[in-house]
Amino acid sequence: MKHIRVLSLLLFIGILPCTAQLKVVQKSAKKTPVWVNTTQKDYIVTSAIADNIERAKNECMDNIRKYVIDAVAQNVKSSSESTINQESVNSGIVNFLDSYTYTAQTQSANLPYLTGISESKIEEAYWEKREDKKTKEISYLYCVKYPFPSLELKKLVHEFQRKDNEMNEKYNTLEEQYENITSVAQIDKAVTDLNSLIRYFFDDVRKEAARNLQRNYRQLYNEISIHEISNKLGCYCLDLQLRGKAIKVSQRPVVKSATLTQIRPEAEEDHWNIHYNSETCDPTEENFATITFKLGNKNLSQTFYIDPEQDKVKVILSKDVYLTAETKTDSTLTNISIRINLESKAAYTIDNITLNVPGLSMPLFIDNLNQTVSKGTQTVNIDYNGEVELLEKQNNRMNLLKGHLEIKNTEGVSKRIDFSLPFKANW
Incomplete structure (x- = not known):
């Protein structure tokens, strides 16, 4: 309690009895109470002079808050000086004492143990209305006797240490979690929690550390990107990624399109499915x-494009068809190899092919092929096994080969594709 007594005496520097120059024109009691301008065990005794009685009373309450802050801070510093692992806290307390003494009102809202200080707890008060005989200026002296037993100080020190340790632990947890972010909600919560830590930390070291950590968390928003998983007609699948790993986002995205209808975002584990209807889309226009x-505070956007006919197998046959007979005579051909160039935006399976070749006695029917063709431009080789009659020698290679393909898409839907192409043969 040595520090408390010293601090109590400091509060009365500059508070002097009424001099001959001042005249007391009104006072709250006939005699000045004996406790005025003294120290009282288990009490805070303080005074203030102002040009308004309410202002003088408020200054007394500020003095009490300053007194309590200094008393708690001194005792916290004293009780933890020998603890090595509290070095950062002790540094903060020293900072606190140097920069915070007698200016506590600017940050008092951040210290929870001050909330119980109230005018209603003042045990005794005394005031005087004074007049300067020379200038006729009016001033007020206000004195209070406020109970502050040693047990109350111990409780406040305990509460301060509990709160301070709690805030330190919260900061340490947020610092550890920074390297293992799994959701956007985790970033949001960290930014919010750090606001309370920045408000609470009274020393520059921890306050600046909390500000830096909050800046780092906010920077994470800029590092998140949208990653396409799949783009199938009717459903676009995506996830959000941070540092190359999927990150959950619970907030529903806003999806806008001039051509797609019935848009419905749907969350599924760590990714999103964007369902839509494309029936009204014009395949000749851009649909996105x-x-x-x-x-x-930032918007993350991505545009995806769709082909409303991507699930419809649209096969284009191009260039020449090459026909090569394994053996030939003047009248017959045996085992013909067929090479055709095909182009499609989707994978499919060729079931059957029929070729009407000029100069042959009959069409070439090739059934049960079950030949899978991937999307893109492909060269397909098909064999006709058997013998076919050659009606006459072909000299005019400007004739066109006609035929059709029977194909099936990945959904099992069959389609016939007719074609007419130039061809080259080895007979």
């Missing part, structure tokens, strides 16, 4: 949608 996520 823009997805926007709100991340902190």
Whole structure:
């Protein structure tokens, strides 16, 4: 309690009895109470002079808050000086004492143990209305006797240490979690929690550390990107990624499109499915949608394009068809190899092919092929096994080969594709 007594005496520097120059024109009691301008065990005794009685009373309450802050801080510093692992806390307390003494009102809202200080707890008060005989200026002296037993100080020190340790632990947890972010909600919560830590930390070291950590968390919003998983007609699948790993986002995205209808974003584990209807889309126009996520104070957007006919197998046959007979005579051909160039935007399976070749006695029927062709431009080789009659020698290679393909898409839907192409043969 040595520090408390010293601090109590400091509060009365500059508070002097009424001099001959001042005249007391009104006072709250006939005699000045004996406790005025003294120290009292288990009490805070303080005074203030102002040009308004309410202002003088408020200054007394500020003095009490300053007194309590200094008393708690001195005792916290004293009780933890020998603890090595509290070096950073002790540094903060020293900072606190140097820069915070007698200016506590600017940050008092951040210290929870001050909330119980109230005018209603003042045990005794005394005031005087004074007049300067020379200038006729009026001033007020206000004195209070406020109970502050040693047990109350111990409780406040305990509460301060509990709160301070709690805030330190919260900061340490947020610092550890920074390297293992699994959701956008985790970033949002960290930014919010760090606001309370920045408000609470009274020393520059921890306050600046909390500010830096909050800046780092906010920067994470800029590092998140949208990653396409699949783009199938009717459903666009995506996830959000941070540092190359999927990150959950619970906030529903905004999806806008001029041509797609019935748009419905749906969350599934760590990714999103954007369902839509493309029946009204014109395949000759650009059809796309823009997805926007709100991340902190920034918008993250991505546009995806769709081909409304991508599930419809659209096969284009191009260039020449090459026909090569294994053996030939003047009248017959045996085992013909057929090479055709095909182009499609989707994979499919060729079931059957029929070729009407000029100069042959009959069409070439090749059934049960079950030949899978991937999307893109492909050269397909098909064999006709058997013998076919050659009606006459072909000299005019400007004739066109006609025929059709029977194909099936990945959904099992069959389609016939007719074609007419130039061809080259080795007979």
